[in-house]
Amino acid sequence: MSNERGNGKLGVLVWLLLVAGSVFFAVRTIPAKVAAYEFNDFCEQEVRVAATRGRFSEKALVKSILEKAEEVGIPLDRKQVRVRTRQKKIEVDITYEVPIDLEVYTWVWKYDQHYESLRL
Numbered sequence: 001m002s003n004e005r006g007n008g009k010l011g012v013l014v015w016l017l018l019v020a021g022s023v024f025f026a027v028r029t030i031p032a033k034v035a036a037y038e039f040n041d042f043c044e045q046e047v048r049v050a051a052t053r054g055r056f057s058e059k060a061l062v063k064s065i066l067e068k069a070e071e072v073g074i075p076l077d078r079k080q081v082r083v084r085t086r087q088k089k090i091e092v093d094i095t096y097e098v099p100i101d102l103e104v105y106t107w108v109w110k111y112d113q114h115y116e117s118l119r120l
Helices: 007-052 058-072
Strands: 081-086 089-101 106-118
Touching: 007 058, 007 089, 007 106, 058 081, 058 089
Parallel strands: none
Antiparallel strands: 081 089, 089 106
16 A cells, blocks of 8 residues: 555645646736737837828827827826937837736836837
């Protein structure tokens, strides 16, 4: 007779807890990361398009960025968007934080994005 009864059950329990924790973490973080990537792609495109327009409107650019942030669920206000125009260049800096609620801890992802494009 073996005295090792139940040892396999503990290993399975630990494995199941690790898998459950990983799934929980993924469910909480992946949507925020996808929103940040979508927002980043949008901002790159908007800055590029703004640079090709004959008449550049900083107000319109900032408005479209803020609207997209709201659409994808990124907490962003006007103070976090900085637009600079130099002779032939448009530069936009955006700094924001996305809080991820992990029930026992709130993890904050910090983003500091820089976009630039040459004006035509």
